[in-house]
Amino acid sequence: MSVYTIHVSGISDATTQQHLSDFFTFCGKITSVEYEHEKHTATIHFEKPSAAKTALMLNGGTLDGAHLTITSDQVHHDKDDGAMHHEGHIDQADKPRAGIAAEYLARGYTLSDQILQRAIELDQQHGISHRFLSYIQGLDTTLGAKALGPEKTISGKVQETLASATQQAKAVDEQKGITKTASDYYARALSSPFGLKVKAFYTSTSKQVLDIHEEARRIAETQKHAAGGAPTGTSAGVVSAAPPISPAGQATLTPATSGADPTALKTTEAPAVV
Numbered sequence: 001m002s003v004y005t006i007h008v009s010g011i012s013d014a015t016t017q018q019h020l021s022d023f024f025t026f027c028g029k030i031t032s033v034e035y036e037h038e039k040h041t042a043t044i045h046f047e048k049p050s051a052a053k054t055a056l057m058l059n060g061g062t063l064d065g066a067h068l069t070i071t072s073d074q075v076h077h078d079k080d081d082g083a084m085h086h087e088g089h090i091d092q093a094d095k096p097r098a099g100i101a102a103e104y105l106a107r108g109y110t111l112s113d114q115i116l117q118r119a120i121e122l123d124q125q126h127g128i129s130h131r132f133l134s135y136i137q138g139l140d141t142t143l144g145a146k147a148l149g150p151e152k153t154i155s156g157k158v159q160e161t162l163a164s165a166t167q168q169a170k171a172v173d174e175q176k177g178i179t180k181t182a183s184d185y186y187a188r189a190l191s192s193p194f195g196l197k198v199k200a201f202y203t204s205t206s207k208q209v210l211d212i213h214e215e216a217r218r219i220a221e222t223q224k225h226a227a228g229g230a231p232t233g234t235s236a237g238v239v240s241a242a243p244p245i246s247p248a249g250q251a252t253l254t255p256a257t258s259g260a261d262p263t264a265l266k267t268t269e270a271p272a273v274v
Contacts, residue, residue: 028093
């Protein structure tokens with residue numbers, strides 16, 4: 001099986017291998033991490049070239065207070081595997097870069113506007129993957145058919161008129177129990193009063209840095225309600241769904257398995273990427 005490799009240097013003494021895995025998991029599934037702590041370097045292998053390309057997007061950022069240099073000996077090309085059924089699993093590496101950047105922010109990391117702009121430009125240059133577009137469109141259509149009838153989309157219904165959007169979304173949700181049974185953020189978000197805006201964010205390459213911050217707030221708010229708790233941290237004005245810092249004032253971090261969905265990742269006082 002092919003692996004797609006990046007090299008990271010300038011790593012902080014405070015950074016652990018788990019920190020590296022947790023951080024780069026947002027880019028896509030990691031197959032292995034080789035961390036040479038004394039040399040402050042690491043080599044990270046991804047399952048997909050698009051994941052490595054996303055990681056390179058973060059070059060020049062900082063992690064645990066140290067500036068990272070992220071390079072690769074390979075040229076990584078986005079590989080679109082074509083359309084997929086909407087009920088299938090969507091890989092992290094198939095998501096738009098702007099969406100991945102929003103997930104970083106929602107989990108308490110700080111990304112500079114320069115990196116956010118880089119994410120937008122990558123989406124504009126390479127487009128949104130057919131797999132992801134198929135997933136979002138299929139989800140929207142299926143939710144609409146279940147709640148409203150054939151050939152209806154849930155995002156279109158709740159956004160028919162701005163004034164009544166919130167009331168309509170709540171009524172549809174209470175009647176059909178969509179958010180109670182939704183398996184992921186996208187189903188919940190499409191069923192919200194902002195469904196049409198959420199769909200546009202993930203299916204269009206025309207966006208600005210502020211749009212990423214706005215989506216990050218939606219992700220954090222949705223996760224907060226799903227968990228039944230209150231937000232506990234902020235990052236660049238974005239509410240974080242992270243657990244509270246311990247009474248002793250020490251930040252804690254719940255490790256995540258490499259390749260796990262970062263939307264399930266929980267961190268506190270996340271390292272900054274600027």
